Amino acid sequence: MGDDGRATGGTFPTSADWHRAPDILAIVEERHRAAVEEVFDAVRGGSRAWTDWCGAIERLNQPGSAGIVVADARGVGEAELAVVLPLLDAFARGGGQRVIIVLDFEQIDSISAALAAPGIELLCAPTMAEYVAAVIVAGGGAGGVRDSGREAEAERLRQLHEQVARIAETLARLAGDVADPTLRESGREPGRESAREAGHVGEHGMRYRGPAPSAVAAPDITARDIRDAIRARRLRDQHFAGGLFEDPAWDMLLDLFAAELERSQVSVSSLCIAAAVAPTTALRWIAKLTDAGLFERQPDPFDRRRAYMALSARASAAMRAYVGAVQRIGTAIA
CATH class of the missing domain: 1.10.10.10 (Winged helix-like DNA-binding domain superfamily/Winged helix DNA-binding domain)
Known part of the structure; x- marks a missing residue:
């Protein structure tokens, strides 16, 4: 694992690597990782950890997974979502923790049907400002944001x-x-x-x-x-x-x-x-x-x-x- 809390040599770190919970756990497929990294780079401060949707199952089953979870579900298949979404719902219920889920409009019904816990924020095809603001409101930003739309949002x-x-x-x-x-x-x-x-x-x-x-x-x-x-x-x-x-x-x-x-x-x-x-x-x-x-x-x-x-x-x-x-x-x- 790198100094910034990111997994190295794979999308999911082993349990031994998680000696402390990161501030943000990102569940992101590789094709969207660059865009999500740009959002996180706009949020100063906070350690990060990364996994894909397959690795999320193991990660979310561990105690003290993260401060907040950002799950980018765009393009993820229904079979993968059906397994992970209940875990995210339980995560949000467990300790009042925050979950941000990014989705496409076509996924609204299937994803919202699986989630009932408070503290879950759904972002549908968000702009950069909306994405950054959601992370800050959820508690992921410690030192401010470089995005001009953050204050208004x-x-x-x-x-x-x-x-x-x-x-x-x-x-x-x-x-x-x-x-x-x-x-x-x-x-x-x-x-x-x-x-x-x-x-x-x-x-x-x-x-x-x-x-x-x-x-x-x-x-x-x-x-x-x-x-x-x-x-x-x-x-x-x-x-x-x-x-x-x-x-x-x-x-x-x-x-x-x-x-x-x-x-x-x-x-x-x-x-x-x-x-x-x-x-x-x-x-x-x-x-x-x-x-x-x-x-x-x-x-x-x-x-x-x-x-x-x-x-x-x-x-x-x-x-x-x-x-x-x-x-x-x-x-x-x-």
Whole structure:
């Protein structure tokens, strides 16, 4: 093994060589190693170790494998993935360790179906800035980065987390209003306790509060109403600069709500398309909204390589409350 922690004389070092865990374990096929080395070179500090997907089986079965794992799955066959992905999932669960998996769009469904542990970051055909930022956020960079996009990407990750926290708290409050409108009269804010207990923190400044839900039944909510709203949102992109109206959380909530009303299923890749943003950004939002308790993963009982996404009961109740309130005041779904 070289001084930098890389294996020498082969892709996988023997167990005796691993006298201490590296900061980063890279699972990379030879054809992608140069690109991954460029990413790691942009991250100053930290020891590295390298293996291919075959060697990963032995490496991940050892205790104290690494601080974080970066697994580049692009072009890797399903048979190899089927063996290693559960080990990566267990690795992330074992000690709250971070795992970054780089994949192609065509692999989204099969790879996401095998992974359920928190702390796993999926990067779909990432740019250099996205790749570097993910390694830094995961804890792989000790001394800074030479990539100009790092600060912007890290700031975007921070803002994403804060936005999801606010969305979760707002939807929890909406669902609480529907469940028990008398809570407002008692001085308690519905949903605030559940959101906090789930570990979400939002801003508690000035907020708009609509009227309490009417006792009159809301008009029927149809999937067509929701699909029309989605089409209207996409029409904006034809008349304004791209990216101006990005709102992936709401776009995905609308898509899953429409699917619920249609009694249809939505794959992870399909939900990424509905988000109308880059796949890596969509995957990040899916993970955050799942952690927030708004989305649920539903494995396909007929195909273990596929998982579907759906609204949680809390999110579904909140969406129905929102659409019902919009219909009562006679305005369009935003």
